[in-house]
Amino acid sequence: MNEFSFSNRMHTLLDNNQQVKHIEKGRFLFQESTLASDLYYILKGKVEVSKVVPDGRELTMRICSENDLVGETVLFSQNPKYMMNAKMLEDGTVAVISKESLEGKIASDSHLAVDMMTWLSALNRKNHAKFRDMFLHGKKGAFYSTLIRLSNSYGTVVEGGKVINLPFTNQELANFCGTSREVINRLLAHLRKNNIVSIKKGHITILDVDYLKQEIDCENCPIEICTID
Structure with a gap:
């Protein structure tokens, strides 16, 4: 995965009108089952992405850091809800990206579309490997x-x-x-x-x-x- 290409292209999208938020440690960017309209690009800090399973246990899926995108599962979905929780592990800064705006840019920019698909493919491979280890061993x-x-x-x-x-x-x-x-x-x-x-x-x-x-x-x-x- 060419992470530099993906992060460089994402930074290009963050113009002066982009909403930037400073979020304190322990605060949520979003929570599971709430309506989703935004994605979050991490400029500074670490974010824990997790899911609460039916018996109440919490499963941490990944830790996201600078130049990572959080909330990607809502893209190109109708009336989506967040499938995970995203919580700040330390004080940080994120850029709030409108789902609708990002979808439009992906649709009109083939290079961004390829970089996004490459990033999502790598993320999917990571998740498959994690679940393989969990289920087989x-x-x-x-x-x-x-x-x-x-x-x-x-x-x-x-x-x-x-x-x-x-x-x-x-x-x-x-x-x-x-x-x-x-x-x-x-x-x-x-x-x-x-x-x-x-x-x-x-x-x-x-x-x-x-x-x-x-x-x-x-x-x-x-x-x-x-x-x-």
């Missing part, structure tokens, strides 16, 4: 693949491993996997006992990523597919 597979994706998105190589630079609570990790905090507690305890990961001040360092990959029969997807965003 259960809770363990979902968690191990989440650790790999987090390290690819937010990891820094250190002596002996790769540290994930964003701190997560066990409940937040559980939300990525659609499971409970207790399950994550047990899985993390197993990984720490066997020196697969270490944890310090909420930051996880992956010491043996090959073990995690072997446990989920990793297909060695391209790095741009194996991310959490």
Whole structure:
């Protein structure tokens, strides 16, 4: 996926009349089942996209960052409603883009249309890979693949491993996997006992990523597919 081409073209659309909002941490850009008329292009900050399943559990689908578009599922839909929740994980800035306006620009600009389809295709491949790991390997597979994706998105190589630079609570990790905090507690305890990961001040360092990959029969997807965003 040519992310530069997509983000560069999106920035071109953001003229001086574009509505820009500063949103505080913890506030929602939109919530599930509400009527949808806008999309949001992230200029600064991180946004969690999640869905609440019928039994009340929260499933975190992805974390979006600068130059990412949120709310894309409403495009070219009649009387759409948002299918997910989008919440700010930190103070940030977003550009509000009218659904109707963006649809018109996509229809009239073939280059934008191709870039949009390329971006959506890559996003679809990421989602398929996540659900593959979850369904084929259960809770363990979902968690191990989440650790790999987090390290690819937010990891820094250190002596002996790769540290994930964003701190997560066990409940937040559980939300990525659609499971409970207790399950994550047990899985993390197993990984720490066997020196697969270490944890310090909420930051996880992956010491043996090959073990995690072997446990989920990793297909060695391209790095741009194996991310959490």
